[in-house]
Amino acid sequence: MTLSLRHARVRYGPLEALHGVTLAAPGRGVTVLLGRNGSGRTTVLRALAGTVPLSGGAVVWDGVDVTRMPAFERARRGLCLVPERRAVFGSLTVRENLDLAASEPTAAPGPAAAHDLALAAYPQLKPLLTRRAGTLSGGEQRMLALSRALLAHARVVLVDEPAQGMSPLVAARTYELLGSLDACVIVAEQRLPPALIGRPAFVYELRRGAVVFAGEAGEWRRRDRR
Structure with missing residues (x-):
């Protein structure tokens, strides 16, 4: 299974954000x-x-062009997006957010199992179960959002800055969890996460809407040091 963009272009009004990626x-x-x-x-x-349409090019998933497939259908087929912001339901409690994740068709069997899986991944959430998600710190919200993604058992997990607001220890744990998934995991970061140094990972560097580097993480680090 692969997920790819082919010569993808995206426009926001008169501005082109992706130039044939x-x-x-x-x-x-x-x-x-x-x-x-x-x-x-x-x-x-x-x-x-x-969640944004292409103005050119294609999205290909498992060899099938899904460019015109709506976001909800991609989610139904096993794609999970964790955006940088508004990744949790702020008016609901932590427990209720996890209950929603448990109600997904591919999720763990029942709320109790969902809670156990989430708390095993992030024990820091246990004393926060009755708190409204909107009152959590940025790092705590990221833990909750990622817990929901882990519970979804998705085939594809897309995460924008997964470790934002987390301590180095929790960030390392987060990348350990993402790396252990039986899924296609794509993360967006400003810098190569320390937790991935020495681990197998493929890197694409983007600049002004174009790919300027594609290769293994070790190769990118050697290039970056020059």
């Missing part, structure tokens, strides 16, 4: 999209998820 992520493992703000990495995730 081509990239591919394997069916299992972590692919990293690197780039500064405005580089196009978030737009790549949205294009793959179907």
